[in-house]
Each structure stands twice: as structure tokens, then as C-alpha cells.
Amino acid sequence: MKTGQTAWYALRRTLVPWRFDELLRELFDALESYCVDEVILKIDTEEFSHGHPSLAMIREMLPRLRQAKDLLKRKGICFSINPWSTLGHADRGHRAEEVLPGIGLMVGHDGTTTQHCACPLSPVWQDYMTAVWGIYAQLQPDVMWIEDDLRNFNHDPVQYGCFCDRHLDRFKSLVGEHVAREALVSHLLASGTPHPYREAYLSMQGEITNEIVEKLSGALRTTAPETTIGLMSSGPFLHVVEGRDWTGLAETSHCHPLISRPPLGNYSEGSLRGLYASQHSIKLTRAALPAGTVEMTEIENIPFTQYTKSNAFTFLQMAISFAMGCEGVTLNTFDHRGSLMEDDPGVGKMLGGKKAYLSAIKQAANGEGANRGAQLLFDPHYSFRKHLPKDASYSALAVTDEAASRMLEPLGIPCTYGDAPVTVVTGQMLRCLTDADIRDLLRKGLLIDSVAAGILSERGFGAHIGVASLGTRISLKHNGPYAAEEYFNEDFGGEPNDFLTIFLPEYGSMPTIRKFELLQEVTVISHLVDADRAPREPVLFVTDNALGGRVAVFAYELGEAVGTAFYHAARRRQMVHLMKWLSNDRFPAIVHGAVYPLLICRDRPGETFCALFNLMLDPYEKVSIELYDQRVISRISSLSNDGRWVDASQHTLIETDRDHHLITLNQSVTWSTPCCLNVSWEEKSTLRQRSYPKANEQER
Numbered sequence: 001m002k003t004g005q006t007a008w009y010a011l012r013r014t015l016v017p018w019r020f021d022e023l024l025r026e027l028f029d030a031l032e033s034y035c036v037d038e039v040i041l042k043i044d045t046e047e048f049s050h051g052h053p054s055l056a057m058i059r060e061m062l063p064r065l066r067q068a069k070d071l072l073k074r075k076g077i078c079f080s081i082n083p084w085s086t087l088g089h090a091d092r093g094h095r096a097e098e099v100l101p102g103i104g105l106m107v108g109h110d111g112t113t114t115q116h117c118a119c120p121l122s123p124v125w126q127d128y129m130t131a132v133w134g135i136y137a138q139l140q141p142d143v144m145w146i147e148d149d150l151r152n153f154n155h156d157p158v159q160y161g162c163f164c165d166r167h168l169d170r171f172k173s174l175v176g177e178h179v180a181r182e183a184l185v186s187h188l189l190a191s192g193t194p195h196p197y198r199e200a201y202l203s204m205q206g207e208i209t210n211e212i213v214e215k216l217s218g219a220l221r222t223t224a225p226e227t228t229i230g231l232m233s234s235g236p237f238l239h240v241v242e243g244r245d246w247t248g249l250a251e252t253s254h255c256h257p258l259i260s261r262p263p264l265g266n267y268s269e270g271s272l273r274g275l276y277a278s279q280h281s282i283k284l285t286r287a288a289l290p291a292g293t294v295e296m297t298e299i300e301n302i303p304f305t306q307y308t309k310s311n312a313f314t315f316l317q318m319a320i321s322f323a324m325g326c327e328g329v330t331l332n333t334f335d336h337r338g339s340l341m342e343d344d345p346g347v348g349k350m351l352g353g354k355k356a357y358l359s360a361i362k363q364a365a366n367g368e369g370a371n372r373g374a375q376l377l378f379d380p381h382y383s384f385r386k387h388l389p390k391d392a393s394y395s396a397l398a399v400t401d402e403a404a405s406r407m408l409e410p411l412g413i414p415c416t417y418g419d420a421p422v423t424v425v426t427g428q429m430l431r432c433l434t435d436a437d438i439r440d441l442l443r444k445g446l447l448i449d450s451v452a453a454g455i456l457s458e459r460g461f462g463a464h465i466g467v468a469s470l471g472t473r474i475s476l477k478h479n480g481p482y483a484a485e486e487y488f489n490e491d492f493g494g495e496p497n498d499f500l501t502i503f504l505p506e507y508g509s510m511p512t513i514r515k516f517e518l519l520q521e522v523t524v525i526s527h528l529v530d531a532d533r534a535p536r537e538p539v540l541f542v543t544d545n546a547l548g549g550r551v552a553v554f555a556y557e558l559g560e561a562v563g564t565a566f567y568h569a570a571r572r573r574q575m576v577h578l579m580k581w582l583s584n585d586r587f588p589a590i591v592h593g594a595v596y597p598l599l600i601c602r603d604r605p606g607e608t609f610c611a612l613f614n615l616m617l618d619p620y621e622k623v624s625i626e627l628y629d630q631r632v633i634s635r636i637s638s639l640s641n642d643g644r645w646v647d648a649s650q651h652t653l654i655e656t657d658r659d660h661h662l663i664t665l666n667q668s669v670t671w672s673t674p675c676c677l678n679v680s681w682e683e684k685s686t687l688r689q690r691s692y693p694k695a696n697e698q699e700r
Ligand SMILES: [Zn+2]
Pocket: 105, 106, 107, 119, 120, 121, 162, 163, 164, 165, 166, 167
């Protein structure tokens, strides 16, 4: 399937059997005005699902699905299939045994059982599912989609599973002893250094998922060798609880490429700031999967009406997807109860109206490229290494302590999982790194919180981060009293009596801090003060290290400290100074003069694409984007609302100082439309040759 230069719209639509012909006709007639490129037919969906529909029922659907395919293909539209159920999302009163006698059902970590959701090891379910895929393969769809219910969590009423006898038997063959569910779960959730059974069990779950994907892929191959597989996922921070092996999964799909559908969340419209999570989900899922995976984001409103989400919000999610360089978007915006699309006429109008604009973004951002920003870290083995507290719940195995992107992006500092001069890591992710990996991080700029600093100190890197000893860990709520964080250090942009709140992450709550003993050469940037403004423990400190790098440490546990109360004009100043210092004044991209900006900045050969989103209702009247680059700007163009790239020299001011290019916009940027710029670069050497031609050339 080639998506080309167009902003690829893949519409996910259910054509209910009692109104099939009418809905198909409406769909066919709307294709052009909605600018749809691909239709993903959802089968047996949501309220009118039969649970695991019988094979007879699926065979019966086939002629109609073929009719839909033929009609779509006549208009050159791609045709894909998305069965709504794999293992099953939720019981909702279904009893799988009635359709699939002898099926093995999922058992939760707490012994909860389901009536509908299958254990992935169940031979009855495996035979059924491969038969289902074999039937759909006869249609030779462009893509066969796997729902995100192929996972070991969130199968209502089972939260985490499967721990059935079949799973326990397989685990026995792995470790050589029978471990009962209760004992196994207590090993998985043991506090401190993880019990070896945690990695063993979660890896086994990852392996089983991959075996299922391989079986499904096999069911396609003989009949539909050209069909590729699309994989819906639920975010790598969650998938660590089940030990997902992303690379192995992509390999066992035998699809080149595999198509990934990262979730953009925001299923109902809340704040515009929810869009930070949408863009983060794209980059995080990208980091988990192998290079070359095609990305079509999941844009969805639940329940499926305009009362849930405005078209303007849907448009912003689409714009973020294309600005991030994704190939397309999948749109699950209409209900699955047989309503007409034109009951919500605004959706189609928006889709058609924005096609040219979004295609222009795609042309500037798609393809080989790298995002600018501070570097984030993710390792799918995080849950194997995480140390849990006593009496932890199963959900604590997820990545719950990442705060880096939440901390920086609202302050105008973009983030990336690619290479960058500064790495920012909070919580326990560093446990996944080898000592050699850590030394590499310490050679560059590194910002960490007290949890990460504790891990480095325990592993013998204390001297590299300015820490003599760890000291005690205290809750500010129960100690002190403390009044505020004083950001006093003028060399780092602060000043005496510059106070930041310690009611974090929200007003009224207070974080945990570590009272480090610091080495002498450390520079403190901010410290706690009491109500008389007397200085107390350091909050933020920096040091150079023997490996040639620079390190900054927050004494807070940032995973629980970053929220609305963390942000402030002084905090923005503090973090901008810090990023510049940590990078030796080579930080690649920063937004100035904006509250809650979202900057997506992608380098492609000879060009940098910037999309600046305003995630608040007040317009930005004078906002600047600072790019560090040793080349010179040869041209800058901006995207007009009708989707044309036009010369931007009229409404931008460029000031360059020692490789820092400050691009100031002389136009306001509102929440409804991002400001998109494309910066073309030229090597300095090329320019010098042009400016000072050799004497003999001049003579010619
Ligand atoms: Zn099982």
C-alpha cells in the first residue's frame, strides 16, 4: 500500500448488517468529499458485537464484504479489515463457551475469571482465530488489523492476566517447578531487587503474544500474500507490565513493513494540553518499534459523536500526526450502531477542508528525519528491572515515574527519543542501562531527578553527579516546615527572592525530596527556604564531571512532582538556562515567549520543519523559535491556511548570533491552527565560496 504525498485518511467504519446497503451507498458517495484514501471495515463492533462471532456468521458476511471491496476498489480506495475482537476487550455479558466449546478463558492476577476473554494459549481459541483470519484472507484486504485487545491487561473484568493453569504449566516447563498463581504474583510484585521469576514470566507472556501474531500472519500468507498486518497498541509505558517484545513482534508478523497504530488518547475532549500526551505517544511507540514501521495514528472519540469531541480537536490530532512525520491517520469518529455519517456533517466537512493543508504538512515532515529536542529514554525491559515498594499493586510495574517530557514540553523545550546533546531521565529507567551506557550519558549533558541520582550513586557514579552521599529521603508534607524553592543563582538566570512553589504537582500536595550530601565543586541553582526565607536543602544543583559531561540533579522525585503547579515563568527561565548550560550552548530548539507551546521540529536533509501549536486559548502575539545550527538559513517558508508553502520573510524576523537563529513571528498564533515553518539550510562553506570567488574565476 503506497500512501504517497497525500495526508492519508483511513476511515474506520462499521456497516451494520440491517442497514448494510444504505450505509455502503452513503460511504461510497462520501468518499470524494471526505477525501478518504482507505476504508477499514470494522466487523461486529462495540454494542452489536457477538463476542467471538461464529465462523458461520463470518462466512455469511463475506459476500457483502466483497461487494464493499469491489465498490471501493472501483474508486481506487484501499480496503482493509479490522475485526473488533481478538482475545476480547470485555465480557459485557458474553459467554464464549456457547460459541467455542472448550475455550480456555483468561484468569487475572487476583484470580478473577472472565466469561468471554480468551487465554491466548487456548488451542480452541487459537484454531478459531486462525480460521477467522483465513476467511478474511479470501478477500485479500490491503491491511488486516489486530485490535489492542491482544495484550495481557485491561480485559474487563480481568485487570492483569493470564494466570490460568495452562499458563502456569508452561511456566513450570520453563523454571522446573510448579508455582501457584498467588505465589507467582507475590514473586512478581516482590519489593526491592526483582525476583528472577518476574523477567521469566513477563518474557514468557511476550513470547506467547509473538507466537499468536506469527499464527495470524501464517493464516494470511497462502491466500493473501500481499496483505500486511496493522497493529493497534496501548502505549509502551503500559505494555511493559506484560513484557511486550516489540522487535520480536514486528519480526514474527513477517510484514515488511508492519503498520503501527499508536493511540492518541484524548478519547473525549478535555483540555488542549491533552495533546502533549498524543504527540508523546507517537514518539514513544516509534521508539519501541523497529525503524521502517509505517505509522497510522489512532484518532477516535468515545462515545462516537460530536458531543464527545469537536472537529477542531480532531483536526489538531491529525495535524500533530502529520507533523510528527506519520504516514496517515485512522479515523474512528462515527458510531457503530448504524447511524449515518451525515448525522454529524461537520466531520466530513472538516476532513475535506483540511486535506490540502495536512498534505502540505506531510510533505514537509514525512520520510527520513529526526526530531529535535532533549533526549528521552525508553527500554521495553523496564518492568524486569524496576524496584517496587512493599505491597505494590500490579499496576506499579508500568512506567509511572517518567516526567521528562511532561516537565519540559509545556515550557517550550521539545523532546525526542533520538540522539541529542542533553538526556533527561527521571525515575528508574536507568536501571535498564549498562555501566558503559551510563558512562556515555555522562559524557554529554544529563538532567536527572533524585530517584535516578540514587541509582547512579548506588552504582558507583556518585562523584560524576556531584553527590558525596545520598542522605535521607523525606516528604516535605511531614517535615520542615518549608516555604518555597528559591531560584537564587544569577549565573543560571535566577535572582534572590525568586520563589517557586513547593505545592507540587498540584496546589496543596507536596513532593518527596532527597537531602543529598554534595561534593564541594557542585553549584547549587535553587534551594528550599523556610518561612523566614532562610536557606535549607538544595533543590537543583549542577556539576561538570571527569568524563567531560555536565550533570544537573533535581532533589525532587519528579515523577510525582510535575504537574500544573510545576510550571511558572521562572521555571521556564530556569529550565531554558539549564538546557543551554548542559548542552554547552548547543541546545537544538527552544520556544520563547509562549505559555504551553508544543513545538515539533524535524530535521530532514537540508531542511528543518517546525510546527508550533498553541495549547491554550490566548493567542501568542510575539513568539520566537530558537534553532541552534552551524549552517545558515537560506530560505524560510510558512504554510498558509489553504495548504500552500509561501515565502515567510514578510512575517518573520531572523536574528543570528553564533549559530543561534532566533525566528520571531510577526503574526499571532492561535490554538485553532499551528504555525508551520520550513527552514532551508545552506552550508557556510558554500556561502563563502559564493561570496569570495577565486581570482581566476572572477576573470572568466
Ligand atoms: Zn492462560
